[in-house]
Amino acid sequence: LVKGNHDCYTPRQYQSPSCFAKYYDVPIIINGNIILSHEPITSLSGDGLINIHAHTHGGSFLGQTKKHFCVSCECTGMAPISLSEIYKRLEIR
Numbered sequence: 001l002v003k004g005n006h007d008c009y010t011p012r013q014y015q016s017p018s019c020f021a022k023y024y025d026v027p028i029i030i031n032g033n034i035i036l037s038h039e040p041i042t043s044l045s046g047d048g049l050i051n052i053h054a055h056t057h058g059g060s061f062l063g064q065t066k067k068h069f070c071v072s073c074e075c076t077g078m079a080p081i082s083l084s085e086i087y088k089r090l091e092i093r
Helices: 083-092
Strands: 028-030 034-036 050-053 068-070
Touching: 050 083, 068 083
Parallel strands: 034 050, 050 068
Antiparallel strands: 028 034
């Protein structure tokens, strides 16, 4: 979980066995090129960077590019989505 503006529980509550394995207060980078954040990062510089975010619930925002992918529940059919599916959808754009 990358904590967002409506997330109000304690880290311990989020990391309980029935919730999330990991919890972050700030954006994180995985695989060297993927930035996971709650709000979109609008100043992406560098080839191959992708920002997977929520917050906008599928709406557009200033600075949006083809490198942004919103995973708000409204955009994923109210279900988790795999990284491979995100890559596939980014290629289709």
